[in-house]
Amino acid sequence: xxxxxxxxxxxxxxxxxxxxxxxxxxxxxxxxxxxxxxxxxxxxxxxxxxxxxxxxxxxxxxxxxxxxxxxxxxxxxxxxxxxxxxxxxxxxxxxxxxxxxxxxxxxxxxxxxxxxxxxxxxxxxxxxxxxxxxxxxxxxxxxxxxxxxxxxxxxxxxxxxxxxxxxxxxxxxxxxxxxxxxxxxxxxxxxxxxxxxxxxxxxxxxxxxxxxxxxxxxxxxxxxxxxxxxxxxxxxxxxxxxxxxxxxxxxxxxxxxxxxxxxxxxxxxxxxxxxxxxxxxxxxxxxxxxxxxxxxxxxxxxxxxxxxxxxxxxxxxxxxxxxxxxxxxxxxxxxxxxxxxxxxxxxxxxxxxxxxxxxxxxxxxxxxxxxxxxxxxxxxxxxxxxxxxxxxxxxxxxxxxxxxxxxxxxxxxxxxxxxxxxxxxxxxxxxxxxxxxxxxxxxxxxxxxxxxxxxxxxxxxxxxxxxxxxxxxxxxxxxxxxxxxxxxxxxxxxxxxxxxxxxxxxxxxxxxxxxxxxxxxxxxxxxxxxxxxxxxxxxxxxxxxxxxxxxxxxxxxxxxxxxxxxxxxxxxxxxxxxxxxxxxxxxxxxxxxxxxxxxxxxxx
Numbered sequence: 198x199x200x201x202x203x204x205x206x207x208x209x210x211x212x213x214x215x216x217x218x219x220x221x222x223x224x225x226x227x228x229x230x231x232x233x234x235x236x237x238x239x240x241x242x243x244x245x246x247x248x249x250x251x252x253x254x255x256x257x258x259x260x261x262x263x264x265x266x267x268x269x270x271x272x273x274x275x276x277x278x279x280x281x282x283x284x285x286x287x288x289x290x291x292x293x294x295x296x297x298x299x300x301x302x303x304x305x306x307x308x309x310x311x312x313x314x315x316x317x318x319x320x321x322x323x324x325x326x327x328x329x330x331x332x333x334x335x336x337x338x339x340x341x342x343x344x345x346x347x348x349x350x351x352x353x354x355x356x357x358x359x360x361x362x363x364x365x366x367x368x369x370x371x372x373x374x375x376x377x378x379x380x381x382x383x384x385x386x387x388x389x390x391x392x393x394x395x396x397x398x399x400x401x402x403x404x405x406x407x408x409x410x411x412x413x414x415x416x417x418x419x420x421x422x423x424x425x426x427x428x429x430x431x432x433x434x435x436x437x438x439x440x441x442x443x444x445x446x447x448x449x450x451x452x453x454x455x456x457x458x459x460x461x462x463x464x465x466x467x468x469x470x471x472x473x474x475x476x477x478x479x480x481x482x483x484x485x486x487x488x489x490x491x492x493x494x495x496x497x498x499x500x501x502x503x504x505x506x507x508x509x510x511x512x513x514x515x516x517x518x519x520x521x522x523x524x525x526x527x528x529x530x531x532x533x534x535x536x537x538x539x540x541x542x543x544x545x546x547x548x549x550x551x552x553x554x555x556x557x558x559x560x561x562x563x564x565x566x567x568x569x570x571x572x573x574x575x576x577x578x579x580x581x582x583x584x585x586x587x588x589x590x591x592x593x594x595x596x597x598x599x600x601x602x603x604x605x606x607x608x609x610x611x612x613x614x615x616x617x618x619x620x621x622x623x624x625x626x627x628x629x630x631x632x633x634x635x636x637x638x639x640x641x642x643x644x645x646x647x648x649x650x651x652x653x654x655x656x657x658x659x660x661x662x663x664x665x666x667x668x669x670x671x672x673x674x675x676x677x678x679x680x681x682x683x684x685x686x687x688x689x690x691x692x693x694x695x696x697x698x699x700x701x702x703x704x705x706x707x708x709x710x711x712x713x714x715x716x717x718x719x720x721x722x723x724x725x726x727x728x729x730x731x732x733x734x735x736x737x738x739x740x741x742x743x744x745x746x747x748x749x750x751x752x753x754x755x756x757x758x759x760x761x762x763x764x765x766x767x768x769x770x771x772x773x774x775x776x777x778x779x780x781x782x783x784x785x786x787x788x789x790x791x792x793x794x795x796x797x798x799x800x801x
Contacts, residue, residue: 210246217242218268219323223276228269228284232294235268236261259304262294271315273324279337317341322349325365333364343369347382350390359393362386373406378414388422417447421456428460436460451481451490458500458507462603467504474500474507518569519599522592523608525576529616534584535623536643538630546630548640552585564591589617590642593649606653614653617646635678644670648679655684660692686715690780695722709739710765711773714747718777721786730793737797742770747778748791 218239222231236258243249243264252260266284273279287294293304321341325333338346346369350362366387370380384407391400404426407419420443428436440460444453454477461470478497481490500507534551541547552560560582563575575582582588593613599605621643633640647670654663667685671677682701689698699719702712713736720729737744742765746752752774755767762769781787 207246210242211248214239214242214246214248215319216323216326219272219320220327222269222272223274223324223327226276228265228282229294231269232262232265235265240264268315268320271317272320273317273341275324275328275332279324279340318345318348321345322352325349330361330364333361334368336365336368338369339375343379344382347386350383351386354386354390354393359390362390363394366390370403370406373410376406376410376415377412380412381415381418384415384418385422413446414450417443417450417453420446421450421452424456424460433464449484451484451493453477454481454493454497458497462500462504462507470504470507471501474498474504516599518573519596519605519609521569521573522596523612525573526609526612526616529583529612530580532584532616532619532623534581535620535627536584536586538624538628538633540628540630544631545637546628546633546640547637548586548624548633548643550585550587550639550642552582552587556581557585557587560588560591564595583616584620586617586620586642586646589613589620590645593646597649606657610649610653614646614650618650621647632675633673635674635676640674644674644679647673648681651681651684655688660688664688664692664694683711686712687776687780690715690718690777693722695719699723709736710743710769711777713740714743714773714777717790718781718784718786721789722784726789729789730796733790733793734797740765740770742767743773744790744794746770746774747781748787748794 218231218235221234221239222228225231240249240257240261244251249260249264270281270283272281274282276282284294287301289301291301293299293301322345325336328336336346346365350365353359353362353365366383369383370376370387384403387403388400391397391403404419404423407415408423410416410419420439424436424439424443427433427439437460440453440457443450443456447453454474458470458474458477461473474497478494478501481487481494481497484490487494536551537549538546539549550557556579560575560579563571566572593610596605596609596613633643635641635644647666651663651666651670654660654666664685667681667688670679670681671685674681682705686698686701689695689701696719698715702716702719705712713732717729717732717736720726720732746755746767747770752771755771758766758768762772778787781790
């Protein structure tokens with residue numbers, strides 16, 4: 198007779214019935230107490246879930262015995278090293294365990310129900326839920342399917358209990374010698390949990406475990422994760438290198454299709470996206486499990502047919518909260534009450550936000566709830582919020598943590614920054630301050646938004662607009678608390694404006710590090726080779742790490758500084774290479790600096 202496995206019509210009710218039964222079963226050492234509870238009361242919960250047929254109450258004892266024994270015989274019991282404490286099967290002529298006094302064959306053994314099956318994926322999650330945090334690391338992971346444990350951990354994380362998921366999965370992934378392809382799911386789950394818990398060091402360590410794995414399936418999962426992280430960090434070349442390594446390890450992994458298409462979508466590579474989406478859709482259609490991959494195949498076919506609108510559909514699925522916010526931004530009212538600038542006696546300006554402190558506290562309370570629907574509802578009900586630089590800064594500060602894409606830039610970042618720009622222009626039109634110093638806290642939203650707009654202009658190739666924005670920022674805040682001079686220096690270098698770069702580099706006190714090397718670069722570009730060599734000797738003497746990273750083709754990246762960026766240190770030198778090496782190479786300054794190395798040694 199086949200095991201009874203009819204699916205319940207009410208999964209939530211069935212889940213509750215199993216959870217309750219598991220709790221009662223594990224709370225008693227005597228299994229008969231659990232069976233008595235199930236026969237008298239517990240059966241009702243399974244009947245309501247339609248997991249078993251409704252029967253007259255006088256038949257509950259017999260059916261309860263069958264169901265209860267099935268649960269106990271499959272229940273992973275922490276008191277028995279997570280193995281079921283199976284009940285011996287009564288003989289047909291033995292007294293029935295239910296206590297009726299009748300023979301088993303004439304009582305519970307004759308209920309007519311086929312054997313009932315309770316696989317681990319049904320019972321184990323309820324058992325693990327009952328464990329305390331300190332007991333979770335002791336779960337014998339090798340006894341259970343790693344993918345099942347990953348699913349349990351993900352479920353906990355989605356319900357706000359990510360730390361329980363961490364404690365469940367960490368011991369399983371601690372020793373790479375015992376990991377195989379089945380551990381790709383736990384690896385991905387724990388990487389996500391570390392991201393939720395803001396544990397970058399642990400995330401980096403786990404990634405290293407995955408990359409060093411002997412199993413190609415697990416190693417491919419780690420490579421895919423590495424590709425996403427590198428793309429987030431702006432290292433596109435490294436991201437694609439990791440992606441192709443992942444393909445070599447596990448070329449048939451369907452998740453590679455989604456990863457490649459999403460990477461191309463983020464890079465605005467429409468034609469390449471069309472080509473690769475068509476390739477992947479055809480490849481997945483040929484698989485035996487093509488029916489199970491139907492949603493992914495449909496997504497790829499849509500991307501191949503219309504790559505330009507794919508981003509919109511992709512965002513609707515992956516980030517519906519951003520799509521909802523974009524809708525609000527599209528309907529922003531005209532500027533009605535811009536910030537006001539108070540000009541003090543010395544010409545210093547102080548920005549006064551039009552939103553009063555009480556209203557802003559109400560907004561901050563909604564924002565702290567981290568509920569996108571509540572945030573959007575509040576903004577929709579308070580159109581005056583769009584005139585507040587503080588509100589716009591809060592919104593963008595959170596959104597900037599999300600992986601950038603062209604869609605986000607076009608539909609969220611740019612509208613918010615352009616709104617901030619209109620507010621600033623309206624504010625300046627009503628006053629004429631000489632400066633807006635960062636030292637006044639009320640001025641800081643202004644400067645942060647202006648700096649984020651400067652970054653947007655620079656990364657989108659609008660160099661001249663970005664240069665004008667940078668010069669304006671320095672005029673408003675000569676103290677340059679946000680490092681605008683370094684962004685402006687990169688823009689001058691990319692635009693071939695060497696005289697402006699030299700003037701910027703020499704505008705303050707003599708500096709070591711990045712600005713000193715910018716001065717060298719500018720002097721070389723102005724064909725003042727003698728001055729450039731002298732400046733290079735001074736810069737190299739004060740910041741010897743810079744040439745160590747600037748000159749070689751493939752230097753090993755240093756570890757980021759723990760607190761900020763140490764001036765003249767390895768990481769500052771690496772950041773300078775990342776932003777300026779292409780300009781040094783294209784202008785010939787890189788080859789010239791290499792040729793100057795013997796002279797630098799003589800100059801000491």
